[in-house]
Amino acid sequence: MASEFTMRVWRGDISGGEFKDYRVEAQEGMVVLDVIHTIQATQAPDLAVRWNCKAGKCGSCSAEINGKPRLMCMTRMNLFESGDTITISPIKTFPLLRDLVTDVSFNYEKAKKIPALKLKAKEADGTRRMYQDDVDRVQEFHKCIECFLCQDVCHVIRDHEDNKPDFAGPRSFVRMASLEMHPLDEEDRRELLKVDAGLGYCNITKCCTEVCPEGIHITDNAIIPLKERVVDAYYDPVVWLMNKLTGK
Amino acid sequence: MSDQAVAVNRGGPTDKTLRIDSWWVEPVVTVGMLSTFLIYTTWAALVNEHYYVAPYLSPFYSPCLSTSCAHVTLGLFDWPLSPAILILWAPAGFRLTCYYYRKAYYRSFWMSPPACAVRDGHAQYSGETRFPLLMQNLHRYFFYAATLVVLFLWWDALLAFRFPTADGGSEFGMGLGTLVLIANAAFLSLYSFSCHSCRHLCGGGLDVLSQSPLRLKLWRQVSRLNENHMLFAWISLVGVMLTDVYVRFISMGYISDVRFF
Numbered sequence: 001m002a003s004e005f006t007m008r009v010w011r012g013d014i015s016g017g018e019f020k021d022y023r024v025e026a027q028e029g030m031v032v033l034d035v036i037h038t039i040q041a042t043q044a045p046d047l048a049v050r051w052n053c054k055a056g057k058c059g060s061c062s063a064e065i066n067g068k069p070r071l072m073c074m075t076r077m078n079l080f081e082s083g084d085t086i087t088i089s090p091i092k093t094f095p096l097l098r099d100l101v102t103d104v105s106f107n108y109e110k111a112k113k114i115p116a117l118k119l120k121a122k123e124a125d126g127t128r129r130m131y132q133d134d135v136d137r138v139q140e141f142h143k144c145i146e147c148f149l150c151q152d153v154c155h156v157i158r159d160h161e162d163n164k165p166d167f168a169g170p171r172s173f174v175r176m177a178s179l180e181m182h183p184l185d186e187e188d189r190r191e192l193l194k195v196d197a198g199l200g201y202c203n204i205t206k207c208c209t210e211v212c213p214e215g216i217h218i219t220d221n222a223i224i225p226l227k228e229r230v231v232d233a234y235y236d237p238v239v240w241l242m243n244k245l246t247g248k
Numbered sequence: 249m250s251d252q253a254v255a256v257n258r259g260g261p262t263d264k265t266l267r268i269d270s271w272w273v274e275p276v277v278t279v280g281m282l283s284t285f286l287i288y289t290t291w292a293a294l295v296n297e298h299y300y301v302a303p304y305l306s307p308f309y310s311p312c313l314s315t316s317c318a319h320v321t322l323g324l325f326d327w328p329l330s331p332a333i334l335i336l337w338a339p340a341g342f343r344l345t346c347y348y349y350r351k352a353y354y355r356s357f358w359m360s361p362p363a364c365a366v367r368d369g370h371a372q373y374s375g376e377t378r379f380p381l382l383m384q385n386l387h388r389y390f391f392y393a394a395t396l397v398v399l400f401l402w403w404d405a406l407l408a409f410r411f412p413t414a415d416g417g418s419e420f421g422m423g424l425g426t427l428v429l430i431a432n433a434a435f436l437s438l439y440s441f442s443c444h445s446c447r448h449l450c451g452g453g454l455d456v457l458s459q460s461p462l463r464l465k466l467w468r469q470v471s472r473l474n475e476n477h478m479l480f481a482w483i484s485l486v487g488v489m490l491t492d493v494y495v496r497f498i499s500m501g502y503i504s505d506v507r508f509f
Binding site: 010067158236 | 258260347364373386455
């Protein structure tokens with residue numbers, strides 16, 4: 001059964017813009033991205049929207065729906081009541097290119113600064129082994145689809161543009177956790193985490209976890225364990241003393 | 249950073265938030281709950297009376313380290329003020345630096361941010377990179393201290409089975425207060441051992457967990473508990489307050505303990 005909605009969609013670019021209302025009929029089973037495509041096809045052919053897979057796997061169609069960072073392709077229209085007004089705006093943390101499309105290159109620049117996996121030496125038989133118990137922990141981080149909703153919702157950079165040079169953001173921390181906890185990696189990224197990536201800026205408000213469409217426990221399983229590792233290296237006097245005594 | 253600055257730099261809407269749900273409910277409830285606890289605990293810790301009625305000792309005064317205590321656990325010295333002051337810094341510091349409570353009070357009291365995708369209440373932000381918030385990194389030391397306190401609370405729960413008799417001796421028994429003290433120690437244990445620092449110390453800090461089977465087991469168990477850390481944080485917070493109220497009301501004669509045997 002079809003339902004009618006008013007879609008308030010942000011139209012504009014970095015120089016300015018405004019919300020424009022579109023009356024749209026949504027069929028059963030439609031998601032927000034379908035409705036945006038309907039608007040494109042029938043009322044606003046110049047509406048800019050980034051999308052790709054429409055299956056929650058490419059991370060392209062990130063937007064803010066009624067103010068909440070979400071994937072448009074994973075937000076079903078039956079979440080709303082017929083007759084509702086639904087606000088669709090671009091993700092706020094990154095510079096707007098046009099309408100719903102933002103420039104997310106900040107995230108790729110941060111990714112470039114993360115040292116890649118540095119493999120341990122091979123064992124005597126010429127192989128490297130890792131056990132399932134060790135792999136399980138980092139598998140969760142590999143689910144990341146780089147939608148950058150966690151980066152968008154993080155108030156450290158969302159509300160404080162001046163922090164961008166000093167803070168890598170939750171997506172980068174997930175990547176660093178996947179490397180730092182890797183059983184075959186021997187790179188030490190703790191100085192990078194503390195100094196250049198600005199892990200100390202995170203005040204654990206868990207918004208990144210709340211918006212992650214892949215259900216990654218970003219705060220509990222990536223950021224807090226990394227914070228604890230930084231504590232080991234810089235703030236724990238007992239660990240510091242032990243390391244001095246054992247020559248580590 | 250003002251709205252205007254965001255608009256100039258990035259484009260897009262400049263509203264404080266576009267959320268239309270009741271995002272403010274959670275911070276308001278959190279402020280209410282934590283404020284109630286803080287006010288009650290401060291009063292109960294300073295009042296220095298009605299914290300012991302045999303065989304029940306209020307958790308706010310355990311372990312009682314002053315020789316002037318109504319029920320001495322370890323009489324280390326004579327302390328002229330409330331003996332609660334000697335020990336409450338440990339659980340207070342543990343909760344203050346707890347990763348869950350940080351989320352709760354940064355959002356609700358400090359509005360940094362008040363809710364997800366709602367504008368931060370401050371123009372400048374440096375997070376936990378400077379003093380005094382840099383001290384949050386000492387959480388694991390408060391975990392050690394708070395764990396010691398929890399051990400004493402289990403000791404108190406055991407002592408709550410030993411009721412005084414008319415001839416000055418004691419007998420084995422159980423009252424509702426015994427169950428209250430056991431439940432309190434259990435909830436506080438769940439809260440303490442589901443802590444993120446505990447999880448790290450048990451095995452989270454290792455890259456190759458499979459080479460330390462005992463630590464791997466511990467880490468898995470603590471990780472399971474850790475999933476409910478927020479729940480344990482609230483249950484134990486309310487529980488410890490109600491335990492004090494129960495002991496205090498019996499001591500003041502407002503209610504009588506139910507004795508099972």
